[in-house]
Amino acid sequence: MDRAVLRRRLALGLAVLTGSGLLSLALPGAAQAASAACSGRQVRTLSFAAGSVRVYRSNGYVCAVTVPARPGRPQAMSVSVQARGNRPVTDRGRYSQHAGPVTVHAGHRCVRVTGAVGTRTVSSGWILC
Structure with a gap:
């Protein structure tokens, strides 16, 4: 294989790795934190004006997380x-x-399941019966 071809392939591989690393850093912290917060599979998302409540289920356990629409500042x-x-x-x-x-x-x-961000709230009623 020619050295020029080898250098181009290495440069392309490095560019792909760098791009994927930057993309993972650019994700909002709430998206990363919410997906890592609960185990199991996501069964519902309760959306409302100020954010959403994500509901997960695994082995008889139900877990929920409220994620704001605009993360970053304490609220x-x-x-x-x-x-x-x-x-x-x-x-x-x-x-x-x-x-x-x-x-x-x-x-x-x-x-x-209920959730609130600021004065905005959402409630599911009885679900997952």
């Missing part, structure tokens, strides 16, 4: 998950990336 946020017949598990405070995760053991029971 009031909350997330709550309640299995039918039990008290809700809540995380609330001033966060810049996400509220939660909160996890409950639901088994095969219905759950209610």
